[in-house]
Every structure is written in C-alpha cells, then in structure tokens.
Amino acid sequence: MAQTRPLGAQISHMLKDRGVDVIFGIPGVHNQEMYRGIEEAGITHVLARHEQGAGFMADGYARATGKPGVAYVITGPGLTNIMTPMGQAYSDSVPMLVISSCLDETAATKGQLHQMKDQRGAAETVCDWSEEARTAEAAYALIDRALIEFETGRPRPKCLQVSIGLLEAAAPEPFGEVETEPYRTDDDAAAETLMACLSDAKAPIFIFGGGVQTDLAPAVAEAAGAASFTTYAARGLMAGYPLNFGASLARPSSADVLAQADVVIAVGTELAEVDLWRRDLGHTGTLIRVDIDPIVLSDSQRADVCIQARADDVLTSLAEMLEHHQSATRWRSDEVAAQRKRWRAEIDAERPDIVPVCDALRDCLPKGTMIYSDMTQFAYTAKEVWDMDEPGHWHHPTGFGTLGYATPAAIGGAVARKGLPTMAIIGDYGFHYTMQELGVAVELGLPLPIILWDNGKLKEIEESMVRAQIAPNAVVARNPDFCKLAEAFGVHAAAPRTLQDMQETVRAAFDADGPTLIYLTPDISSLT
CATH class of the missing domain: 3.40.50.970 (Thiamin diphosphate (ThDP)-binding fold, Pyr/PP domains)
Structure with a gap:
C-alpha cells in the first residue's frame, strides 16, 4: 500500500531505493525535513563541519565507488559553501547530487533568513544543471534525471532545490525506478575507423585519459605497436607497459616525443590546459579523438578524426579487431625508459x-x-x-x-x-x-x-x-x-x-x- 509522507522524507526513501547508502551534509532549520526520512530509510549520514567539507566528502566517496556522492545542504549559505566542491566535481567529471532547500518565494518578500537573489542560477555556474522542483513529482523526476545522466553521459554534478513548504507537505510515494542503458554508438564502426588509421602506422601513440576504465588499454596499445601517455587522471592504467611514457604530458619535451608519432589517438581525455600546460599538443601526424563529450571533440586541438563514443566500448571493439593484427613499431622500450629517466631528473632538479x-x-x-x-x-x-x-x-x-x-x-x-x-x-x-x-x-x-x-x-x-x-x-x-x-x-x-x-x-x-x-x-x- 502506498504511503504518504512529507516530501523531505520521501526523497530519502527514494534515494535509498535507487542505491544511495550514504549522505553527507549538515542539517538546518530550512532543510530539517530532508532529515526526517534518513534513518527510517536506512541511509548512513555523515555530519560534516562545513558544507565545503560535505561536498568534498561526497566527491571522494563518488571517486572511490563510481556511485554518485549525495549531499544535503541548507538554503543560501549552505548552497554557496558547497559550490566550490561542485565546481571541482564538474571539472573532474565526478557524479555528485546536491539537494538543498530553498525559500518558497523571494520576489515580493525581502529580508528572509538565508535569502539569495537567485539561488538556482548561482548553483548553475558550477554544475551541469541546477533546477528547482515545484511539485513532488518534479522532485522525483529530477532525481531520476540526475541518476540516469550519471549512468548514460559524462558524469558531472547536478543541483536540485526544493522549497521549504514543499519539503514539509505530504507527498505520494515516488514512482518506480527507470531502467536505463548507457549511451551507445556503433562501436564497431568507430573501431574500424581507428583500425584504418592504425593499419599503416609505424609510430602510433595512444593518450589515455580518465574516461578510460577498461583494463584492455595495455593490450590494445601492445597489439597496435603503440607507445602511450596517460593523463594524471589515468595514472596506473598502463602499469608495467614498457612503451608507456607515463603521466608526463606536462613536460615541455613531451611535445617532441608526440611529434615523432604518425598517428596520435587521444581517448577519454580533454587534453586540457591542466594536462598539457601548453597551448598545442605538439603532434605532427594524424590526431584522432574519442570522447563521449562533443565539446571536447570540437576544441582548439582540431583533431583530424572525431569519434563521439564511450571510450571503453570503442577500446573493447578495437581489442577484438587487433587480435590478428601484425604491427611493426619504431618505438623501443629502452628509449622510452631513457626518456622517462631524463624527465625524472628534471623534476628532481625543479x-x-x-x-x-x-x-x-x-x-x-x-x-x-x-x-x-x-x-x-x-x-x-x-x-x-x-x-x-x-x-x-x-x-x-x-x-x-x-x-x-x-x-x-x-x-x-x-x-x-x-x-x-x-x-x-x-x-x-x-x-x-x-x-x-x-x-x-x-x-x-x-x-x-x-x-x-x-x-x-x-x-x-x-x-x-x-x-x-x-x-x-x-x-x-x-x-x-x-x-x-x-x-x-x-x-x-x-x-x-x-x-x-x-x-x-x-x-x-x-x-x-x-x-x-x-x-x-x-x-x-x-x-x-
């Protein structure tokens, strides 16, 4: 039998039903209704000392588990305090759901506790989207939207605001969970495009970013006869691979190494300023980008071939196609090791x-x-x-x-x-x-x-x-x-x-x- 509860309690029950086990946050008079259902739902709450701490804890939890980190904060300063962690999670593609209370009305009434001119708009500057739910059904729909987008697209923080009066009001139970499938492309076609570029390559290089999770990456690089770099976010992905130049893209002379490649394939990486610390990658051969985010594909690096797809799906298909591929590579493990030794000496001197x-x-x-x-x-x-x-x-x-x-x-x-x-x-x-x-x-x-x-x-x-x-x-x-x-x-x-x-x-x-x-x-x- 369906059970009516205050919406604040229903939200906690809904999150628990959707797999959320831990919530980080700080209760206040404006968001106390969100705390009514936490223990009843069987969710662990971690009490932070500051909303910034709650946001970073949610970020750390998400990075450790791959599940969204969830935080509860109050109207106004609670939301502004957690905006820095939201901005960090946005930059680093971390799934975080921040749920805050908000005032019922701000246009005609001034001087209210925790009042902001535009709380929704403020949050939107540092996250994927920020929305205010004006009905219980809208709150449920927006929570599901966030969770679905975490699974199907580039994971980035979302912010949901619910007015105090709505949190206190009786609400029906949430609707059932929506079954989702990850974003799919024609992975075989994408892999065939990569194969065509690799077929005649003599000195290919892969650049693997944090968007790559599959453990097939070393096997793919080896079968292709490719050297590799990783971004900082992908460190450990190529552990033990003898042709891996490491997380050394920020070394200025990495541009000279990349210039020796006839094909560079950047997978699951923005090739951002904080990856390179220079304007240009330094490549002279063909540049291929594989990324789920179309904005990345149209950046200033101007790739010759752009493939919008999940990195792991494409690499899985490519691994199968490379099973019988015969590669002849110019890369030598002793030269890679020597270059890495030079870079280490540079770092030690700096x-x-x-x-x-x-x-x-x-x-x-x-x-x-x-x-x-x-x-x-x-x-x-x-x-x-x-x-x-x-x-x-x-x-x-x-x-x-x-x-x-x-x-x-x-x-x-x-x-x-x-x-x-x-x-x-x-x-x-x-x-x-x-x-x-x-x-x-x-x-x-x-x-x-x-x-x-x-x-x-x-x-x-x-x-x-x-x-x-x-x-x-x-x-x-x-x-x-x-x-x-x-x-x-x-x-x-x-x-x-x-x-x-x-x-x-x-x-x-x-x-x-x-x-x-x-x-x-x-x-x-x-x-x-």
Missing part, C-alpha cells in the same frame, strides 16, 4: 628534496592504497614520478584546482572503502581550509594517514612570482603547531625525522583506531 620522500612513501604503502591529494608541491611532484600499480587510486583536484580538497575527500573515500587503505596528502596552507573535518574522521574512527607537507609558505606561488619578476609577498603565513592542533581534535600525530621513521609511522597509521596526522618538512629527505 623541486629538490621531494622525489626521495615520494619514493620512500610509495614503498611503504599497503597494496591497493587509495590516495587523495591537494594543491601542494609534494603532490605536483608525485603525480609525475610516482607510478601507480592500478588506475583510479589517486585523486587530485586537477581542474578547478581548489585548496583543502584532500582531507575531506579522503574521509569520503575511507567511508566508502571500509577495511581498505586510504590516505590523504595535503600542504600546510591547504590544510587550513578544511582542517575542521578532522573531527569527522575522529568520530568515525577512520584509520586514515594524513600526510601534511609543510614547506612554510605558498612555495609554488612564490616561485611563480620570482619567475615573473615580482617581488614575492603574501606567500608566508604563520602556522600553528600542527601536531598539537591535531591532538586537540583527538587525532594521533607524529613528526618523523627520517624517511625510515616516516615509513614506520605510516604503516602504523593504517592500523590505528583513528586518523593520524604525519607532519613532514623538506628537511626529512636529508636527515638520517
């Missing part, structure tokens, strides 16, 4: 003292550790020199580039990965943005190592100013005693003095009864 710490940290981690990093020089270095064993296990705020991402995102990832190792890497300045979320990790008893890299300043900005011949200013802030601060939250804290001590501390942190802040400075690489 940011002294960081590479040895990256190596030591990598070597002490349990297999399958998932890492969430922040905008810090440690992470910038690690993304280029740290080879991942598997894809989808290092998450970074690549596009929007916000500070403060790593700690709450890692909390979301740890919630999703109970019993599996999860770690955060964050800089001293970024840590200030979201350090209050340490309380959440303590409450949940998460065995979460948090690597805090303290170089005492906004060093990346300082170096940029120097290169631009600007006298560096406003790049140094007084830091607290981070270990004492962590302990005040109930967090374990340690400041290892040697790389060996660091490794022992990190190993112990994965077995602790709560989070551990591990405080590192650049001096650690030279101490014995």
